[in-house]
Amino acid sequence: MKPLIRLFFRTLRAVLGPFLLLGNWLTRPKGIVRTPAEQQAVDARTRNLVLYHFPTCPFCLKTRRVIRRLSLGIELRNARSDATHRAALIAGGGKPQVPCLLITGDDGQQTWLYESDAINAWLNREFGAA
Template sequence: MKFLVRFFFKTLRTVLGPAMLLKEALTRPQGVVRSEAGQQAVNQACNALALYQYKTCPFCIKVRQEMRRLSLPITQVDAQPEGPARAALVQQGGHAKVPCLKITDESGKSHWLYDSEKIITYLRSHFAQVA
């Protein structure tokens, strides 16, 4: 039974994935324009962030669209295939759930933020007002 469920979702991703990526590309929002100093500050702050995501996950697409709207150069890590990125997400974050924003503070300690709405709220609260 587990095999059939996985096969179904893999087939669904294969069929719908390209359409979802095309829609994302066609509906790309215009990014905010900041002063050069403001954008440099944002770029520096984004060095401490990484988005663990799947390319065709609708919730991940929603977060990526918000990142574009806010002009945020956040590192995107594909955690869908088995490998070191997925292992880090599970071992350090605790769940193999995406989207997940890894936030590293000045001391090097990481906080893992799950749920697209929480991630978008975090991004807006930290970057929407930077001029």
């Protein structure tokens, strides 16, 4: 019975995924416009951020929309199609759940932030318009 359930959900994802991506592309938000100096400062702060995601995950889409709206240059790592990224996510964060934001501090300490709402709140707090 489990293989049938897995097959059903894989098929559902395969059918709905392209529609999710198209809808996201058609309704993508405009980014914040900053002065070049401000954007350069934001880019420097985002160099230590990595988002592990699945391309068609609705929660990942939600987080990527916030990243686009805030004009952030965060590295995106696809944990679905790249086994190396998936293994790094499990090894560092402890579970294969996405979205997951890896925050590396200046001292090299890593913080793994899960849940789209928590990630979006953190991004808005750190990079949102004052």
